[in-house]
Amino acid sequence: MRELTPDFSGLWIPLVTPFERGAVDHPALYRLVRQLANQGVAGFVVCGSTGEAAALSPEEQLAVLDTVRSAAGDLPLVMGLSGYHLPETLEWVRTLNRCGVHGILVPAPHYIRPSQTGLIQWFESIADASTSPVVIYDIPARTGSTLALETLRTLAQHPRIVAIKDCGADDLKTQHLIADGALQVLAGDDSRIFNTVALGGAGAIAAGGHVHTQRMVHVIALLRAGELPAARALWRPLLPLLNALFAEPNPGPLKALMAHQGLLLNELRAPMDAASEGLTARLRTLSEGIPALVAHARAI
Numbered sequence: 428m429r430e431l432t433p434d435f436s437g438l439w440i441p442l443v444t445p446f447e448r449g450a451v452d453h454p455a456l457y458r459l460v461r462q463l464a465n466q467g468v469a470g471f472v473v474c475g476s477t478g479e480a481a482a483l484s485p486e487e488q489l490a491v492l493d494t495v496r497s498a499a500g501d502l503p504l505v506m507g508l509s510g511y512h513l514p515e516t517l518e519w520v521r522t523l524n525r526c527g528v529h530g531i532l533v534p535a536p537h538y539i540r541p542s543q544t545g546l547i548q549w550f551e552s553i554a555d556a557s558t559s560p561v562v563i564y565d566i567p568a569r570t571g572s573t574l575a576l577e578t579l580r581t582l583a584q585h586p587r588i589v590a591i592k593d594c595g596a597d598d599l600k601t602q603h604l605i606a607d608g609a610l611q612v613l614a615g616d617d618s619r620i621f622n623t624v625a626l627g628g629a630g631a632i633a634a635g636g637h638v639h640t641q642r643m644v645h646v647i648a649l650l651r652a653g654e655l656p657a658a659r660a661l662w663r664p665l666l667p668l669l670n671a672l673f674a675e676p677n678p679g680p681l682k683a684l685m686a687h688q689g690l691l692l693n694e695l696r697a698p699m700d701a702a703s704e705g706l707t708a709r710l711r712t713l714s715e716g717i718p719a720l721v722a723h724a725r726a727i
C-alpha cells in the first residue's frame with residue numbers, strides 16, 4: 428500500500444547551475460528560479476544531470492538547494508542523486524531527509540553495471556532510507572545500466588517509488604509502464620515529451636523547459652486535456668530547437684543559449700565545456716524563430 432500520494436505531473440525544470448569564475452553564481456540561480464516559477468511549471472529538479480551535480484561538492488549541492496528553495500516559493504523541489512557507493516549514497520539520502528524535499532531523483536549506479544537483482548537492491552535500499560518519494564531516473568546512456576521492464580515493475584511495488592523520469596529510449600517499455608499505471612511516467616528526453624504525454628504519461632522533466640517555458644507547459648496541459656491539434660501546433664516549432672539543444676553534451680548548448688538571453692554566464696565545470704560557435708548560432712536562430720506564445724495562440 429502507498430504511504431503517500433505525491434503528484435509529479437506537469438513540467439519540471441531540471442535546473443542548470445550557473446557559475447561565475449568557477450564558483451556557483453547564486454544570484455543568477457535565484458533570478459532564474461524566480462523568473463521560471465511563475466510560468467506554470469510544476470516544480471524544479473535540483474542537481475540533476477543538467478545541473479552538473481557530478482561537478483558539485485556536497486556542500487555546494489546543499490547551498491544550491493537552499494538558493495532554489497528561497498526563490499521557488501511554494502513550488503515543490505526534487506533533489507537529484509548520483510554515485511555508485513551505496514553506503515555513502517544512503518548517508519546522503521539521510522542528509523536530504525533533513526532538508527524536506529518533495530522527492531529524490533535516483534539513477535542507477537553509474538559505471539559498475541550491476542545485474543537486475545543488484546539494481547533492485549540499489550533502488551530499494553535508497554527508497555527504504557528515504558522519507559521522500561522516489562523518482563527513478565532511467566538513463567542508460569549516462570549510467571551504463573538498463574532497467575528492464577520487469578525490474579521497474581518490481582520497483583513500482585515499493586511504497587515510496589512513485590514515478591519514473593524516462594530516458595530509456597524504449598518506446599514499448601514506456602507504453603507498458605504507462606498502461607500499468609503503477610508509476611507516473613515523466614518524459615526525460617525532451618524530444619519524446621509529446622509522444623509520452625499523448626500516450627498518457629504524466630509530464631516531463633526537461634532541460635529544454637528553461638526556454639520557451641510557457642509553450643512547453645501548454646503543450647503538456649493540452650495533451651493531458653486531450654486537445655491534440657492545439658498541442659501539435661504548439662509543439663511543432665519547438666522540436667528542432669529541442670533536438671539542437673542535445674546536439675552536443677547537455678547542458679553546454681542550453682547554457683550557451685541562456686547566456687545569449689542574458690540569464691547566466693556561459694560557463695561550465697570541466698570536463699563539460701561550452702557549446703561550439705556553430706551550434707550556438709543555430710540555437711539562437713531556432714529559438715528566435717519560435718513565435719511568441721500569445722501571437723501563436725491567437726492564430727490557432
Ligand SMILES: O=C(O)C1=N[C@H](C(=O)O)C[C@H](O)C1
Pocket residue numbers: 441472475476477478566569594615616617632633634635677
Ligand atoms: O537533468 C536532467 O534531469 C535532464 N537530463 C537529461 C540529460 O542531460 O541527459 C536531459 C533532460 O532534458 C533533463
